[in-house]
Structures are given as structure tokens and as C-alpha cells.
Amino acid sequence: MSHIFLYGPPGTGKSTIGRILAFNLKLPFVDLDRAIESNAGMSIPQIMGQQGEGIFRDLETSALKKVIKQSESVIALGGGALLRNENRILVETHGKVLCLTAKLETLFKRLNESSQQRPLLAGGLFEKLSSLLEERGAHYSSFPLRFVVDQGSPEENALRAQTVLGRFHLRAMGEYEVVMESVEQVGNLLYAQGLKNPTIVTDENVAFYAEKVVTSLREMSFKPTILTIPAGEEFKNLNTVSFLWKKFLESGLDRKSTVIALGGGVISDAAGFAASTYMRGIHWVAVPTTLLSMVDASLGGKTGIDLPEGKNLIGSFYPPKLVLADPSLLKTLPEVELISGLAEVIKHGILSDPELFNLCARGLDCVKEEMEQVVKRAMAVKIKIIEEDPYEKGIRATLNLGHTVGHAIELASKFQLRHGEAVAIGMVAEARYAERIGIASQGLADRIAEVLTIVGLPIQIPKGLPRDEILRAMKVDKKKNAQAIRFALPVRPGKVELVDVADLEDVLE
Numbered sequence: 001m002s003h004i005f006l007y008g009p010p011g012t013g014k015s016t017i018g019r020i021l022a023f024n025l026k027l028p029f030v031d032l033d034r035a036i037e038s039n040a041g042m043s044i045p046q047i048m049g050q051q052g053e054g055i056f057r058d059l060e061t062s063a064l065k066k067v068i069k070q071s072e073s074v075i076a077l078g079g080g081a082l083l084r085n086e087n088r089i090l091v092e093t094h095g096k097v098l099c100l101t102a103k104l105e106t107l108f109k110r111l112n113e114s115s116q117q118r119p120l121l122a123g124g125l126f127e128k129l130s131s132l133l134e135e136r137g138a139h140y141s142s143f144p145l146r147f148v149v150d151q152g153s154p155e156e157n158a159l160r161a162q163t164v165l166g167r168f169h170l171r172a173m174g175e176y177e178v179v180m181e182s183v184e185q186v187g188n189l190l191y192a193q194g195l196k197n198p199t200i201v202t203d204e205n206v207a208f209y210a211e212k213v214v215t216s217l218r219e220m221s222f223k224p225t226i227l228t229i230p231a232g233e234e235f236k237n238l239n240t241v242s243f244l245w246k247k248f249l250e251s252g253l254d255r256k257s258t259v260i261a262l263g264g265g266v267i268s269d270a271a272g273f274a275a276s277t278y279m280r281g282i283h284w285v286a287v288p289t290t291l292l293s294m295v296d297a298s299l300g301g302k303t304g305i306d307l308p309e310g311k312n313l314i315g316s317f318y319p320p321k322l323v324l325a326d327p328s329l330l331k332t333l334p335e336v337e338l339i340s341g342l343a344e345v346i347k348h349g350i351l352s353d354p355e356l357f358n359l360c361a362r363g364l365d366c367v368k369e370e371m372e373q374v375v376k377r378a379m380a381v382k383i384k385i386i387e388e389d390p391y392e393k394g395i396r397a398t399l400n401l402g403h404t405v406g407h408a409i410e411l412a413s414k415f416q417l418r419h420g421e422a423v424a425i426g427m428v429a430e431a432r433y434a435e436r437i438g439i440a441s442q443g444l445a446d447r448i449a450e451v452l453t454i455v456g457l458p459i460q461i462p463k464g465l466p467r468d469e470i471l472r473a474m475k476v477d478k479k480k481n482a483q484a485i486r487f488a489l490p491v492r493p494g495k496v497e498l499v500d501v502a503d504l505e506d507v508l509e
């Protein structure tokens with residue numbers, strides 16, 4: 001992996017946010033200005049006063065050359081560090097630059113309250129800051145990864161930085177990395193994680209991506225094998241897992257080996273489950289290839305298989321060591337599958353990211369254009385929830401929005417409806433119920449239905465689907481002695497509440 005450089009005008013909080021970001025990602029933190037001072041044995045105001053800006057910039061370049069040789073870090077840069085082209089090339093070839101921006105007034109207020117001396121802004125702070133922003137405006141805007149830090153606490157902004165970077169370090173059922181990277185990086189990432197002896201498990205529709213993965217692994221001297229299984233939910237079963245166990249044995253996989261699940265949710269569920277049980281559990285890595293698996297199935301550590309009696313009845317909590325999501329793989333995903341995955345994205349928007357919800361409201365073409373952003377934001381929503389509640393003792397149940405009715409519809413349709421399609425219908429039914437009982441703001445169900453329709457998802461229970469079968473399927477979820485089922489009901493975009501419902505017929509009214 002490569003360094004993360006935080007850049008932007010003075011007062012944007014590069015050092016404060018950088019420290020939190022480094023902690024969140026479990027990386028070392030370097031403040032380049034402090035490194036310059038420590039190398040020179042004097043403070044920046046002293047260097048500037050005694051030796052001038054030219055010498056300071058030279059010291060900055062040599063400090064930068066030194067820190068980029070160190071292990072992967074979060075590095076806060078000085079506000080003019082990348083004005084020199086040499087420095088810009090250095091950082092852009094050694095990592096990602098995230099440029100923080102804020103309004104003049106915000107920066108002025110923060111700098112005015114700060115005790116730190118800033119030689120370039122000394123005497124007439126407002127005027128100097130204003131002309132510095134004017135001079136450097138085009139420079140700061142030329143960095144593709146940017147975000148505005150006028151609002152929010154440093155902690156919130158560090159989380160937003162992670163979303164913009166597409167990089168997370170999960171602390172939920174153990175620790176693991178979730179990164180948005182090109183699939184060609186899989187070899188580097190496995191190596192960096194100390195993972196060994198990989199075997200790729202994929203399905204026949206995605207197998208053509210296995211070559212890319214193999215090439216990347218071979219570049220790092222791994223000797224991977226590929227196991228291909230037939231595509232489809234009907235193969236997420238014990239036969240497939242038993243086939244995989246046997247093949248793992250034949251390929252000589254031992255307790256230190258790694259399974260790479262390359263595919264959609266069926267592959268991550270089945271291969272993850274096979275890895276969790278083979279020799280009492282070996283490492284696995286998820287390389288999701290569907291939208292649904294990027295934003296949902298590969299996150300959260302649930303693996304499993306179906307029984308003839310029902311879906312996901314056998315399984316384990318067993319997180320991967322790494323999740324690598326490469327949205328460019330979605331270009332070959334059939335549109336119906338993409339749209340089905342969008343139901344979970346819209347759900348995540350309703351849960352806690354109204355901007356994501358509004359982005360989806362702009363339609364499928366817009367979603368496709370903004371696919372990286374869509375995936376990163378939707379991932380961030382689920383990650384935040386599972387970090388808070390990995391074993392579904394509380395808030396994780398909010399992820400079930402649309403699923404109580406959705407699962408029942410999926411089952412009653414005998415899986416003729418895709419998971420996402422059933423969840424979309426479920427979300428609308430549950431939102432209408434939430435409005436009827438006075439929890440949801442008026443018009444919310446219509447708005448959710450509108451957005452789902454815009455991206456091409458169904459919103460009504462198909463006519464031929466008997467309500468009593470849906471009700472029966474919903475009751476299966478109800479524990480024997482439980483008086484009610486806990487529903488995750490929407491309140492408004494960005495807020496969901498958990499509500500116990502005793503009379504299920506009311507929900508489908």
C-alpha cells in the first residue's frame with residue numbers, strides 16, 4: 001500500500017485530522033513540518049526568519065524524500081509543500097493526496113484562535129490568508145481527491161477522509177483492511193498483509209478476471225491455483241463447500257494458506273464458509289465483483305450456505321483478512337444485477353447517508369458515472385454500523401431495513417425475484433407502514449418508491465404472489481416464543497428506528 005498525504009491551505013486541520021486518520025487506519029502519523037524542524041534543529045519561524053523561504057522549501061523537499069522511504073504512513077504536509085513540482089511528483093508517485101479545503105472565514109477563525117506561529121501569514125492575517133487562497137486556488141483545485149472541512153468535528157472529517165480515499169481498517173470480529181483499489185494490486189496487498197499460498201475460488205461467469213488476479217499474484221512470487229464453481233444461488237450449498245474442501249486438500253492448502261473469493265455474494269459466502277471450516281479456519285480475502293457484494297455481502301464477516309429448507313441456514317461469523325473492491329469490475333456485471341445491488345445502496349443512503357440517497361435519485365446513468373463514489377459511500381455506511389455492533393446485538397439490526405418483508409417476498413416468489421428487487425419492495429412496504437404508525441415523515445414512502453423506480457427497481461408486491469404466503473414466510477423469522485418481530489423502519493433519509501411489531505398483517509395492509 002502507499003502513503004496518504006493530507007494537503008490544503010493552512011487552518012484546514014491537516015495535522016489534527018491526519019492523527020485521527022492514522023489511528024483509524026492503524027498507520028504511523030508524520031507531520032512534515034515537525035520533521036523539518038527536527039531535522040533542522042530549529043522552528044519553522046526561525047528557519048524562515050534566518051534563512052528565508054527558499055531554504056525552507058529545500059529543507060521541505062529533503063524531509064519529504066526521507067519520509068516517503070519509511071513504512072506506509074499518513075503524512076500531513078505544509079500548506080505550500082506541493083507548489084514545487086518536484087515534490088508533487090514525489091508524493092503522487094508514492095501515494096494518494098487528499099486535499100482539504102474550507103472557506104476563507106472558517107480558516108481565518110481557526111488560525112486567529114491558534115497559538116501556532118505562521119510566518120507567511122504574519123501581520124494582517126485576513127488579507128494575507130485571502131491573497132494566499134487566491135494565489136493558490138487553482139493549485140489546490142488541481143488535486144482530484146478533495147473534500148470540504150468547514151463542517152463537522154475532526155473525528156467526523158477523518159471518517160469522511162476514509163470514505164473519499166476508499167480505505168478502512170475494521171475493528172469488528174478481529175481487524176481487517178477494506179480498500180478500494182485496482183484488482184491488479186491484489187498481489188502487493190496479500191504480500192503486505194503477510195498472507196501466503198493463495199487459492200482463488202471463483203464462478204464460471206467471473207473466471208475471466210482470475211487471470212488478472214493470477215498475474216498480480218505471480219508478480220509477487222505467489223503460485224496460485226484457481227477453483228471454478230458453477231454460478232448461481234443454487235450452488236451455495238454443502239456440495240459446493242465439500243467440493244472446495246477436497247480441492248483445498250488436493251492443492252496442499254495448509255493452515256497458513258489463503259482463499260481468495262473472487263465473485264459475488266454467493267462466492268464470498270460459500271468460499272468464506274469453506275475457509276472458515278477447513279482445518280478449523282484458514283485466512284480468506286474477498287475480491288467482490290458485484291455491487292451487492294462490494295457494499296454488503298463481503299463486509300461484516302458473515303459467511304454461509306443454504307439448505308433445501310431455507311437460505312443462509314448454515315454459516316459462521318468469520319471475517320476476511322482483506323476486502324479489495326475494484327469498481328471497474330462492475331462494467332461486465334449484467335445491468336439487472338447492478339440494479340439489484342442498488343437496492344442495498346439506496347438502503348444505506350436511507351440509513352445514514354442522505355447525499356448517497358439523493359445521488360441515486362439522479363438515475364442509473366448518474367450512478368454509473370459516479371460508481372466509485374457510490375461504492376465508497378455505501379461501504380462506509382455498513383462499515384460504521386458493523387464496527388459499532390459486529391454481532392448484531394443492537395444497531396446492526398438497522399441493516400435489515402426492507403429485509404423482513406423483502407426476505408419473505410423473495411421466498412414466496414421462489415427466488416424468481418432477485419434479493420435486491422425483493423428488498424426494494426420490502427423497503428416501500430415497511431416505509432408505508434412506518435408512515436401509518438406515525439414514525440416516518442409524511443411522504444417518505446413515496447419518495448423512497450420514487451428513487452427506487454428511477455433506478456429501475458420494483459416497488460410493488462407482484463400481483464400473483466399470495467399475501468398469506470408472504471405472511472407465513474415472515475412468521476418463520478419470528479422466534480418460537482417471541483411476541484413480535486423487530487423491524488428496522490425508516491424515519492427520514494438518514495434515520496431508521498427499530499420497532500417491535502406483533503401483528504404482521506398490519507405491515508402488509
Ligand SMILES: NC(=O)c1ccc[n+]([C@@H]2O[C@H](COP(=O)([O-])OP(=O)(O)OC[C@H]3O[C@@H](n4cnc5c(N)ncnc54)[C@H](O)[C@@H]3O)[C@@H](O)[C@H]2O)c1
Pocket residue numbers: 203204205206231232233236263264265266267269289290291292293296297298299300301302303304311312329330331332333334337419
Ligand atoms: N454474507 C452477507 O453478509 C451477505 C449479505 C448480503 C447478501 N449475501 C448473499 O449474497 C448472495 C447474492 O450475491 P450477489 O447478488 O453478488 O449474487 P451472485 O454472487 O450470484 O452474482 C450474481 C451473478 O452475477 C455474476 N457476476 C458476478 N460478478 C460479475 C461481473 N463482474 N461480471 C459479470 N458477471 C458477474 C455471477 O456469476 C452471478 O451469475 C446471496 O446468496 C446472499 O445471501 C450475503
